[in-house]
Amino acid sequence: MTAPYHSIVIGGGHNGLTCAAYLARAGKRVLVLEAADRVGGAAVTRSFAPGFKVSACAHLLHQMPQDIITDLGLIRHGLVFAAEAMPTISLAADGPHLRLPARVNGGLSGEDVTAYSTFMARMRRFAAHLRPMLSRTPPRLGTGTAADNGALLRLAWEIRSLGRTGMRDLLRIIGMNMYDLVEECFASPALRAAVAFDAVLGTNFGPRSPGTVLTFLYRLAAESGACGAAMAQPRGGMGTVSDALAAAAQAAGAEIRVAARVARVAVRDDRAVGVLLADGETIAGRHVISNADPRTTFLNLLGAEHLDTGFVRRIDHFRQRGLTAKVHLALSAAPPFRDLALAGLRSRMIIAPSLSYVETAFNATKYGDYSASPAMEIVVPTASDATMAPAAQHVLSAVVQYAPYSHTDGWSAVKQNFLDRIIETIETYAPGLRGLIIAAELLTPADIETEFGISGGHWHHGELAFDQFFMVRPVPGATQYESPLEGFFLCGAGSHPGGGVMGLGGRNAARQVLKKAA
Amino acid sequence: MTAIASAKRYDAVVLGAGHNGLIAACYMARAGLSVLVVERNPYIGGAAVSRQLYQDFTYSNCSYVCSLLRPEIMRTLELPLHGLQIIPYEGGCTMMRDGGHLALYDNHDALRREISRHSKRDAEAYDRFARDMLRQCRFIKPLLMRTPPDPTSFKPRDLMELLYLGQRFHRMGETRMYETLRFWTMSCADFLDEYFESDIVKAHLAGSSIIGTALGPRSPGTAYVLLHHYMGDIDDAVGAWGFARGGMGAVTNALAASFQASGGEIRCNAGAERVLTSGGRAVGVALADGTEVRAATIVSGLDVKRTFLGLVDRKDLPAEFHRQVENFKIRGSSGKLNIALDAVPSFPAIPEGAPCIRGDLHITDSIAMMERAYDDWKAGIWSQAPYVDMLIPSQIDPTMAPAGKHYMSVFVQYCPYELASGSWDDGKRQAFGETVIQAISRQSPDFRKLILHAEIRTPWDIENEVGLTEGNIFQGELTMDQLLFNRPVPGYAQYRSPIRGLYMCGSSTHPGGGVMGAPGANAAREILRDLRRDDLRLDGLH
């Protein structure tokens, strides 16, 4: 047996790769083990019909910090953007579409345009103050250590530094729902909905759910230092990002093995000492870092026998059922969105015509049904990137809100109906779409679970909500990227700051591992 | 109209003779101030009233149970001496659509065996649930009677109070601190999922988290409202709920008697029209009958919208404050039926002789059913299968109805203030009542024919009669953004307003609604502090 690795990262998702890259850059001997036959986890580009490729889950890169891109030299390692600073178009069934950033068009009044920029400035200011939180290890309460106390004070200071008015404003709205907040600010139903939609995208909330201002600010905070001027589309899809991360990690000296499924974490004398692969191979490592979701990490990879009941109970209570589906359409021509030429398709389109539309879409999922009229984020990657489909043909990729993890009637019975409903809904805005469809694919949360090994199929590995956020993410006892077991760490989206292709979880975890190893 | 100046000057005038107004008035009168309480209606009580609207039946026609009223207030103001008697009732019950039921009993073994009928595991998880509720109660209870600190302030008092809260929180230890953070932000449904597997158990417990709120059991921030059910404080029996003997009016009547015994005056049929100011200071109040009463301290028991959008000149208020008051969420979400019955209706789901019939009765047997009731409200219609909190207090309190007859209070969640189809009218009110009666009739075949009289109250009616904006029983939603230092308006959570001498003491202020009295007592403490009368050290006021 060879000498143990400094760190073994289980899972080659973007966070696992980022973590490995940073550890390798610190001169550590790192091994990444990926069960699939390519790296990327859910951030991959995959073929879904002959000649058609698409980003399997997230299809836009809008939260990866510029400094990670710079640190790791991702551009050098192949990351290219096919589109940057993509505008958002909220589709209207008739009448003009609403474009964001807002200008006087699409039926928006001058007041709303002003209100929008005032609102965004206000929110961006808060986001800027919250942003540093994302790159830090959240403090623990009650430990009394200088590090934790310092972090708490720093947090308090950041909020205080907003000034009295700003602080009061933040402390009020942070517990609110988006529905009320946008009603306070705008008159246009379409504008209200378009803004609120960003708060619920990828979450288990509707616009009326308290806590959605938090998810909105979280999203904005993550975007505020991001590359590609927020909305960007990597050429070749999200797989390019993962490939660049992998190349960066390898260039720094990390080893990556694909098709290497980890069966168990090896434990000796109450500490992690390596991993056992499904094929029986044992690999020794002084630190084991899991990129998998918390449930998989603790219940499958580590095993309850190494954990206390109270902790396992908390893991069991961690809510990690996805509510977001993904649809991919292979099209024989550009999708015929009304009033949008090919240039218009280079934007991020959303279907969220009104607050009640989105809220109604959410209602169904509370009772185990899919949204009859779902809200969506749509991109046409081929409008900016010809590598994704055969010449003159197109791909439509839609993030669909909402689809429950398990459907009351069983997904197998209703999946086709849901796909039909989604296509019908898009067709309202793109008449004639159906005739262009060569192939269609729907990934429900259950499919995402199966395909990417994310228990519950949640993109964020777990709901983003106050009670699963920051200091308590994923659960007390597994915060600060650590676990109850010595030498066993977390780096996935289940940890702070959560999902989205950000890489911060991986970078924060690497820092924590190095601190512990020191 | 020319103003007629009232001959007498007072130290303080309290607007509204609801329980909080009367409590603030009592404390001020006991401190030696001359205090006048003015009330718009011909009767006192606000939303804590007993009214005879049909023959010899007494209706607690707004609030209907008593548990939250702070014991230190009852004691200091000598309410028992002035006629207040609170009678505990045991348990409650949810009837199921399949004919089953779940009851809660005080006896631990009876309770365990009752819950085990639905889930053996839940029967034991209930102990963990009750333990965690008690843990949270122990943390929160002492905070009710304290003025929330302003976290943006550097004043020693605010800093000291923040420190006090921080220390209290810290003392819980790491694990419980996290549990507390989660508890205060979770949805009631998610929280209950961490304890129970049986839908009926969850549905029964969830009821107390949605009463009076424009949120559903799946809305984050509803878990902590479960505490309301556990904070009841009758004779130190934590969790006990009770009826005020003679209806909820007994609470305000006792307060009025206590107030008058301290030399206070109450004037009914005297609604406040306008708060008079001079040089940015409150100097009196103009009443609807044209009289003006002068006083340097004006205390409003009305909700914050009524007070500042209705009684105060807009130019007397900072624009930001005015906007914040406009943005304060007070939503009508509850209706009420008060029913005179010829006899106790039969409920086949409840076994013969079970004491739960004398407790709170419900017909919503799943979280989903409750959430759907909320979806209806969001769509601007009253719940088609409403959540009801039914009680028949006359089974315990003989003063509520003639012998052999009974009074039933039916609280209904959800009912919008403004319907999608437009405003309320008689026909819609009747249709709303019919929905409720039909829903109850599904569990009680003889219910309808026993009805002698029914008063149907929509949020619109409650607003018009009681004066609560949108008929909201808490004078403002109890959401995270409207609690503690945010209630009612950030920067004005210490009972003072931007106008010097004008105070707030209603449920729009910390700690909010329910017939608890803490806002009234806390406001009085702040007023007396400003008047440098806090050296009187009244019992129960820190």
Next chain:
Amino acid sequence: MSDAANRPPHFKQPLLTTPFHSRTRACSTVDQFVAWAGYTTVDVYTTVEQEYFAIRNACSVYDLTPMVKYRITGKDAENYLNRLVTRDVRRVKPGRVAYSVWCNDDGHLIDDGTIFRLETGEFLLCTAARQLDWLLDSAIGFDVAVEEVTESIAALSLQGPTSCAVLKALGLRGVERLRPFDIGRFVLGGADMTVSRTGFTGDLGYELWMTPADAVSVWDRLMIAGASSGIRPIGSQALDMARIEAGFIMPNIDFVPAEASVRIGRGRSPFELGLEWLVDLKKGHFNGRRALVAEQKRGAARRLVGLDIDGNKPALKALLYADKSCRREIGAISSALWSPTCKRNIALGLVDAPYFETGRQVWAEIYLCRELEWERRVARGVVVEKPFYAPARRKVTPAWDR
């Protein structure tokens, strides 16, 4: 069971009766019953003292049915229990019983109880209080079934020097060969009966496990078989005296079960309760292990110890001090008794470091109510080893059978 169908509803009669109720009720002369784990059981039959001496002098019979019993089966049953409790369950062979405790994540005691290993993959866990919630949550990640079987097993505890003789007279051949913590299977009048050499008295004794349908006939046969050996039913009060002499702890008396406590800082670790002999830190992970390792490093801040107090007045609930002037409080007494057998005034008390060391002197502040006049006494106490009473016969095999 037809009995279950006929009994009054729980809201009218919350407590259940045990299958022995017709007999225990008939034996009760002073009508003193007590609720225990959802059952009504006899607190005192006749006089506590007479019942107590049946334990130490002859043969006592105690209705053990309310003891909460869980059947634990499945592929992972052994691993499951090994993670649950502090002892190494792998070392408990089929046909053996082990006394153990279990902790929460903080290493604080949830409960104590006995684990019966009936087969390789079948265990019976007997506890004083219900805890299905904890046991099921502990089963997450294990292939194991946990089922409460309290109502389907009736149980009697036979304790005292003639207990083996009574069982032999009953016809249980070879029962004397059971070693302490052995399980034996017997047939009595055509019915199966399981006998374990276990008990809560620190004396020679057995526990009999049977189906409820056989309960009454076993009771009747026992009374006949034991008539010449001084057999006598005893209530909870007499048993409590014996358990204090034996140095056994009781939940809610000597410690608050950690998962039931509301207040902060009420949890107690096995080290604090003097149960380190039950904690196997080397066996691999178990609930609370990491907290216990940390506590072991820190050293115990307090400890439940045996105390020998001057005088003959039981120091019930007395506060303990380091000095006779009662200025420095160092703990409190949780159980106390004038031991009729040892003729010592004994107690169990939680004492702060360093006063808990054996031989240290402490002072107990005892309040006595003598015909409504209260008298305060400060009595000297000495920390002593437990148990207070441990007759050799409790361990001898073959057991005394005379």
